[in-house]
Amino acid sequence: LNEHxxxxxxxxxxxxxxxxxxxxxxxxxxxxxxLNVREIHARKPQLHRTRVSDEFKESKRLILVTSxxxxxxxxxxxxTLVIQVGIPSDREQYIHRLGRTGREGKEGEGLLLIAPWxxxxxDELKDLPLEPIPAPDLDSRTNLxxxxxxxxxxxxxxxxxxxxxLGYYNSVRETGRDKTTLxxxxxxxxxxxxxxxxxxLFRKTAVKMGLKGIPxxxxxx
Numbered sequence: 262l263n264e265h266x267x268x269x270x271x272x273x274x275x276x277x278x279x280x281x282x283x284x285x286x287x288x289x290x291x292x293x294x295x296l297n298v299r300e301i302h303a304r305k306p307q308l309h310r311t312r313v314s315d316e317f318k319e320s321k322r323l324i325l326v327t328s329x330x331x332x333x334x335x336x337x338x339x340x341t342l343v344i345q346v347g348i349p350s351d352r353e354q355y356i357h358r359l360g361r362t363g364r365e366g367k368e369g370e371g372l373l374l375i376a377p378w379x380x381x382x383x384d385e386l387k388d389l390p391l392e393p394i395p396a397p398d399l400d401s402r403t404n405l406x407x408x409x410x411x412x413x414x415x416x417x418x419x420x421x422x423x424x425x426x427l428g429y430y431n432s433v434r435e436t437g438r439d440k441t442t443l444x445x446x447x448x449x450x451x452x453x454x455x456x457x458x459x460x461x462l463f464r465k466t467a468v469k470m471g472l473k474g475i476p477x478x479x480x481x482x
Contacts, residue, residue, distance in 0.1 A: 262296070262324070263403075265342050265370075271321040274342045277349075277358050281305075281328050282425035286418055286454065287346065288326040293410035302328040329354065337361055343371045348433070352385040378446065381435055411455045420460040423451050427462075431470050444477035 266272050276291075278284040281302035288300035299313045310330065317325045318337055325337075340362040349355040355373070362369025372394075375382065383391070427447045431437040436446070451459045461479040462472065472478045 262291075262344075266322075269341050271339070272342065273317075273321060273337070273340045274324045274344065275337070275340055275358075275361050276324060276326045276344045276346060278326065278328060279347045279429045280422075280425035282418075282421040283346075283429075284326050284328045286414065286422035289414050289418055290407070290410055291324060291326065293413050294406060296324055297322060298324040298326060300326045301330055303330050329358070335361070340369055342369070345371070345373045348375055348379045348382040350433070355386065378436075408455070414455070416456070419454045419456050422454060423447070423456060423460055424462070426450050427472075428470065431472070440472055440475045441477075444472070444475050448477050 262274065265274065276287060278287050281304040284300055284302040285304070288298055291298040299317060301310050301313050305313075313325070314335060314337075317323060321339070343359055343362045345355065345358055349358060359371045362371060373391075427443075430443060430446065431440075436443055448459055459477070459479055461481040462470070463481050464473065467473040467478060467480050473480065
């Protein structure tokens, strides 16, 4: 983000996240880092979504963090960068998200940020002109800034994001079929957002997700 903002005078960036609550966490983190950012997701009232959408259409030098309520049907002019955080649900979703940039013959850029264990998704995109980019080395100042900003975020936002993340990847066939591995990945996500331990699931939810009795998945008593 910082590199694109520095190199693009009238930047206009959309960051897609997997769920509404992960969107809320990402928005809060970027806001804590003093970036000019707005959020849209299905948990926000329609009036809020319309107001933010209209603002983003008319603005420059603004970041919109969103779930897939902005992937279809929205016409945002002059988007310079689309970032997708984590794997989309399928190839079609990836393409629809990417379609928010480079419209009307203008240049645009897209980034798909995935973990090593998500690389299998690239098989669905092998006919597209993708260019692998190695993860940049973050300097200690940036790492410290992220950690300090994450530490300021209310625990309830982080816990909601963890539950939403777990639900999303549990629903993805490739990651949801091995529940033990999924629990390990979820715990890594938990640590990355500054939680000391994974928040418990309601028993009914754990049963529905097939996670009851899986090591690393605590159940609310």
